[in-house]
Each structure stands twice: as C-alpha cells, then as structure tokens.
Amino acid sequence: MDYRPRFVAPTLVEAVRSLSGDEQRGFVFVRPDGQERFCSFAEIHREATRRGAHLAARGLAKGDRVALVIPDSDEFVLSFLGAIYAGVVPVPMYPQLSFKNVESYHDTVAHITRASGASLLLTTATTRPFVEPVKDKVETLGSIVSVSELEGPAPGSIDHVKISPTDHCFFQFTSGSTSRPKGVVVTHGNLAANSEAIMIHGLAKDSSVDKGVSWLPLFHDMGLIGFVIAPLFTDIPVVFLPTASFVRAPRLWLDAIHKHRGTITYAPNFAYALVAKRLKDKDVAGLDLSCVKIAGCGAEPIQAKTLRDFAEKVKPAKFDPRAFLPSYGMAEATLAITFVEHLTGAHSDTVDPKALQEGKASPASNGGQELVCCGHAFPDHEIAIVDEHGRRLGDREVGEIIARGPSITLGYYQEPELTAQSWKPYDGETWLHTGDLGYTVDGQVYICGRIKDIIIIRGRNYYPQDIEWAVSELPGIRRGNVVAFSVDVDGEEQLVICAEAFQSDAVGLIEQITSTVAGQIGLSVHKVEIVPQGSLPRTSSGKPQRRKTKQMFEAGTLPSARATRAGQSDQDAQDAQENV
Incomplete structure (x- = not known):
C-alpha cells in the first residue's frame, strides 16, 4: 500500500527535527526521588544528534x-533517538530490577541480542552487572557500553545519514503464550501512520493545550510509541513517571496529572483496578482531574466494572468518565488497531454466555457476560472478522480478527515461517491475522479471547480470561496472577486453575475458587494449584504464559506456595514493570 501521512512527518527523525527550535516545551522525566529533569524538544534534538554521533x-x-x-x-529516550538519528536500529529490552531469576533473564537478553544481530548493548552503570554475563553468551555481541561512556562533544557528523519511511526504525520484541521473544520489524512509515491514526484521528490532539502523563515502561510498545514516538510526531509534551514508583504508590500517577494538568494518559486494566483498590478517600481529596480528556485503556482485557470502580473512586476529583477510551492493538500492528470515539466513554455489550460459547454474541437482557467495546478501525485501515475457512462473518458472529493498513508491520525479523503464519493474503492483499477472537456490532469491535487459549469442555468454548478474572476478584488472590487451562483426564478435558497466593490461605482459597467458578462460569474445577507469588511464567511484557504453565503443571514442576509474606512490595514492582 502506497501510503503517505497527511498530518505528520514521514519519518521519526524528521518529526523530531521539526521541533528542534522549541526551547520552551518538551519532556519532563520524574526520578524515583521526585526530582524532575526537563528536556526541551530542542535539547532532545541536540542530544539525539550527539549520542548518534x-x-x-x-x-x-x-x-x-x-x-x-x-x-x-x-537516558532511554535520548539514547533511543540517538540511535535512530544515526540510522541504527534500537532493540529495547526490559531492565532487570533484582537478582531474582537472573539466569533466566540472561537467557532472554542473550536470545533477543542474538536474534536481532545487535553488535552493541547499551546500558547504565547500575544495570550493567545484570547484563555483563550476556557478553559470553552471544558471539555477535562486540561490546557492552554504559551511556556514561557516550559523554563529550560529538566526535563527528551524522548529517550524511538519510532516513526514509521504508527504513527499519526499531525492533519490538514480543513473545506469545508459548514462544520465545520474536522481533517485530517497525518502519518509520509504520510509526508515522500509527501516530497519525492515534493522535490525529483517535485523540483529536490539540498541541496548544494537550499534555501526556505516563508511567508505562518504555521498553514496551504502549509506553514507547504511545508516549514518546506519537507525541514527537504530533508536538505533544509528556511527563514520564518511574513505573516502579507508580506501583508502590498509585496515587503518584494522579498527583502528576493534577500537578502538570495532564490531558492524555493511558494504562492497562490492572492499573485502574489498582487505583480503585488502594486509594482512600483522603488520597483523592484535593486532587483536580477535570483536566483529563483521554484516559485510555488497553494492552490486556478490559473489564467494565474496573472502569466504573475507578470512576467512582475519583469522582470527587472531578474526573469525567467520558474520558475513558478503550482500545485494541498489538505490536504487530505497530500499536493501535481500533479506538472508540474520544469523549464518548466506555460502553459495553452484555451477551448470552452460552451463545458466546457457540460462536454467537447474542444480546442478553440480564445475567449475561459484559464485554467492553474497543471501537472501530482508523481511516486508511480496515478490520474484518473471519472464520477458520477465511469466510468473512457478519455482526455478532465470533471469529478471528484480521487487520490491514499502513500501520501493519513487515513481520518478524528473520523469521519467515512465523511471519507467514500471521501475515497472510486475503482479498488480494496481505492482512495481519491477529489470533484474537472477537465480533463486531455496527463496525465496533469486541474482544473475546485468543484462539490458542480457548478452553473446550463438553463441546463448549470457554475463554480463560473470564475464568481468570472471576478468580482474581477473590480476596487473597493477586489480581492478574491467575492462569486457567484444560488438561486431558481419562479422555475428557477438565479445568485446571493456577493462582498465586500464600500457603496459609490455600485451603480456603481452593474452596472459594471452586465455588466461584461453578457459580459464575458454570464449570466444575478438576484441580486448583496455589503457587508462590511471582512463580507463574510470563512473557517479557508480563502476560501469562498459559501453555508454559500447563506444561509445568503436567510435568509436576510448579512450585508450592510459601507461607511468608516478606518481600511483597519488591515483587509487586517487578511484576508491574513487566505487566503491560
């Protein structure tokens, strides 16, 4: 598709250079101790040029x-942009925050470094000890360098480096429920198209008043593209908070919005739930959130109840629920695929659970399953719902979501077989087959789950997210740390649930989980496993690896829950750093 953005620069480098004369506006980086560093757009340009050289x-x-x-x-943003100015392709990875599971972390970093062909690893003095062992694991890695070693005047010019929309901008490594991370190739053209879709068509940005506030980790696409790259394409200042600081004290997010008069913010479902759960009335007193015009939600299944609870909690702060903007996206589509109309709030569809199990999203008047609307495709983009034979389905028929348009990336770096599994011809063009199940109503999409994760028991389809969410709501269960899957027992599929909690709560929780799933889902539970906090396998972005959990369950290698509650806050911080 020959696509040229109408409202933004064609490359990220041109976008940043177009802001190079602005010394007054830019990015604010808040450190863990609360101190702030302001980098004007002009300084960002200068520093990117210097680091690139x-x-x-x-x-x-x-x-x-x-x-x-x-x-x-x-340091991340300036180094990321410095690489791009030099035409070098950055490969972001999540930083290790503790020595917990450090050997597994070394293996992940080594795999991504090797798979991307990176010849240099850039880190910081504090993080270097966590990555130094990788040097001996990757034969193509020439050196590990700390950002402090890039100090001093530019040693030369990079003005000769020319960047085009078709050039690779960066690799976004992502992993599914079973696989090792694979690198999504994101071009400058992809970023221009998706930034225009998000900021212009989706959010109707106003550069004279809008300001972003984010605590999202920058190694992940929602934090990096949503709050660094898209704002640079569209001239929007942003305030960045440390991810770990938000998790330890969720109010800091709202404090920053209040202080900086943030108009645009975004978070996964779990973050809104965390605020609703932890904040007290006294924490909300004195806050003014009337400035918020966009409170986006995405990256994981969205629960209508979570958004309602958040809105109720911050109602005294004059938060307008119409600011909610549920959305749907994935790294393979750069970031965003669908948005609801801004300033319309969150809307849901209540469907008959039994009909949904049979592939029909039939409306239910009461007692049904509530699914949040994730909106429609952007201009120049298209989505469709298809069955397993490729037949396009009509409204309220459940099938795989496929998408096309200029935001769809090129595929996985040097993974032709994996690329061919998801980027397939359809209607004469290449479409991204997302692997997600959903349906549409008047062009608006609703997400049901993942094809590979469906639990089929006695001929009916059950979505693990629904089971996991019901269990996560129970006291004593760490929200978002539940995995549901099925196993073969004497030729019949049976339900297994693994949940992180304390051993002292195990007996009571097993009974509660069994009765909750029977009452809300209508399923008998074959086995409940209570495992230690932080022990369920996750992807690099913090999402549960259901198939790996199932493999560990069947192999008998899942650990038993421990009784101690020590170290909980540190693990919570690590989990959230990786949970978007």
Whole structure:
C-alpha cells in the first residue's frame, strides 16, 4: 500500500527535527526521588544528534542494531533517538530490577541480542552487572557500553545519514503464550501512520493545550510509541513517571496529572483496578482531574466494572468518565488497531454466555457476560472478522480478527515461517491475522479471547480470561496472577486453575475458587494449584504464559506456595514493570 501521512512527518527523525527550535516545551522525566529533569524538544534534538554521533564513532552504521537495556526514562529516550538519528536500529529490552531469576533473564537478553544481530548493548552503570554475563553468551555481541561512556562533544557528523519511511526504525520484541521473544520489524512509515491514526484521528490532539502523563515502561510498545514516538510526531509534551514508583504508590500517577494538568494518559486494566483498590478517600481529596480528556485503556482485557470502580473512586476529583477510551492493538500492528470515539466513554455489550460459547454474541437482557467495546478501525485501515475457512462473518458472529493498513508491520525479523503464519493474503492483499477472537456490532469491535487459549469442555468454548478474572476478584488472590487451562483426564478435558497466593490461605482459597467458578462460569474445577507469588511464567511484557504453565503443571514442576509474606512490595514492582 502506497501510503503517505497527511498530518505528520514521514519519518521519526524528521518529526523530531521539526521541533528542534522549541526551547520552551518538551519532556519532563520524574526520578524515583521526585526530582524532575526537563528536556526541551530542542535539547532532545541536540542530544539525539550527539549520542548518534558517538554510536557512529564506535563503528555502528545505518541498519546495524543496538540493544538497549536502560531503566532511566530520560537516558532511554535520548539514547533511543540517538540511535535512530544515526540510522541504527534500537532493540529495547526490559531492565532487570533484582537478582531474582537472573539466569533466566540472561537467557532472554542473550536470545533477543542474538536474534536481532545487535553488535552493541547499551546500558547504565547500575544495570550493567545484570547484563555483563550476556557478553559470553552471544558471539555477535562486540561490546557492552554504559551511556556514561557516550559523554563529550560529538566526535563527528551524522548529517550524511538519510532516513526514509521504508527504513527499519526499531525492533519490538514480543513473545506469545508459548514462544520465545520474536522481533517485530517497525518502519518509520509504520510509526508515522500509527501516530497519525492515534493522535490525529483517535485523540483529536490539540498541541496548544494537550499534555501526556505516563508511567508505562518504555521498553514496551504502549509506553514507547504511545508516549514518546506519537507525541514527537504530533508536538505533544509528556511527563514520564518511574513505573516502579507508580506501583508502590498509585496515587503518584494522579498527583502528576493534577500537578502538570495532564490531558492524555493511558494504562492497562490492572492499573485502574489498582487505583480503585488502594486509594482512600483522603488520597483523592484535593486532587483536580477535570483536566483529563483521554484516559485510555488497553494492552490486556478490559473489564467494565474496573472502569466504573475507578470512576467512582475519583469522582470527587472531578474526573469525567467520558474520558475513558478503550482500545485494541498489538505490536504487530505497530500499536493501535481500533479506538472508540474520544469523549464518548466506555460502553459495553452484555451477551448470552452460552451463545458466546457457540460462536454467537447474542444480546442478553440480564445475567449475561459484559464485554467492553474497543471501537472501530482508523481511516486508511480496515478490520474484518473471519472464520477458520477465511469466510468473512457478519455482526455478532465470533471469529478471528484480521487487520490491514499502513500501520501493519513487515513481520518478524528473520523469521519467515512465523511471519507467514500471521501475515497472510486475503482479498488480494496481505492482512495481519491477529489470533484474537472477537465480533463486531455496527463496525465496533469486541474482544473475546485468543484462539490458542480457548478452553473446550463438553463441546463448549470457554475463554480463560473470564475464568481468570472471576478468580482474581477473590480476596487473597493477586489480581492478574491467575492462569486457567484444560488438561486431558481419562479422555475428557477438565479445568485446571493456577493462582498465586500464600500457603496459609490455600485451603480456603481452593474452596472459594471452586465455588466461584461453578457459580459464575458454570464449570466444575478438576484441580486448583496455589503457587508462590511471582512463580507463574510470563512473557517479557508480563502476560501469562498459559501453555508454559500447563506444561509445568503436567510435568509436576510448579512450585508450592510459601507461607511468608516478606518481600511483597519488591515483587509487586517487578511484576508491574513487566505487566503491560
């Protein structure tokens, strides 16, 4: 598709350079101790130019890859942009926050570094000990460098480096429920198209008043594209909070919105639930959230009850529920695929659970299953719902969501077989087959679950997210730390649920989980496993690896829950750093 953005620059480099004369507006980086560093758009341009020159002086040329393991948001953003200015392709990775499971972390970093072909790994002095062992694991990795080693005037010029919309901008490594991380190739053209779709068509941005506030980790697409790249394409200032600080004290998110008069913010469902659960009335007193015009929600299944609870909790702060903007997206589509209309709030569809199990989203008057509307496709983009034979389905028929348009990426880096599994021809063009199940009503999409994760018991389809959410609501269960799947027992599929909790609560929780699932889902539970906090396997972005959990269950390698509650806050911080 020959696509040229109408409202933004064609490349990220041109977008940042167009802001290089602005010394007054830019990004604010809040440190863990609360101190703030302001970088004007002009300074961002200068620093990106300087760092890019330093990378070039170390032998990196256009098209080479550099791995980034940088926990500090300011150092990450400036280094990321420096690489792009030099034509070098950055490969962001999540930084390790503790020595817990450090060997597994080394394996992940080594795999991504090797798979991307990165010849240099850029990190910080504090994070370097966590990545140093990777050097001996990756034969193509030439050196590990700290950002402090890039100090000093630019050692040369990179003005000769020309960037085009078809050039690779960065690799976004993502992993599914079973696989090791694979690198999504994101071009400058993809970013221009998706930034225009998000900020212009989706949010109707106003550069004279809008300001973003985000605590989302920058190694993940929602934080990086949603609050660094798209705002740079569209001239929007942003305030960045440390992810771990938000998790330890969720009110800091709202405090920053209040202080900086943020108009645009975004978070996964769990973050809104965390605020609703932890904040007291006294925490809301004195806050003014009337400035918020966009409170986006995405990256994981959205629960209508969570948004209602959040809105009720912050109602005294003059939060307008119409600011809610549920959305749907994935890294393979750059970021966003569908948005609801801004300033219309969250809307849901209540459907008959039994009909849904049979592939029909039939409306239910009461006692049904509530699904949140995730909106419609952007201009120049299209979505469709198809069955297993590729037949396009009509409204309220459940099938796989497929998408096409200029935001759809090229595929997985040097993974032709995996790419061919998801990027397939349809109606004469290449469409992204998302693997997600959903249906439409008048062009608005509703998400049901993942094809590979469906639980089929006695001929009926059950969506694990619904079971996991019901269990997560129980006291004593760590929200978002539940995995449901089925196993074969004497030739019949049976339900197994694994949940993180304390051993002292296990007996009572097993009974509660069994009765809750029977009452709300209508299923008998074959086995409930209570496991220690932080022990369920997750992807690099924090999503549950259901198939790996199932493999561990069947192999008998799931650990038993421990009784101690020590160290909970540190693990919570690590979980949330990886949970978007």
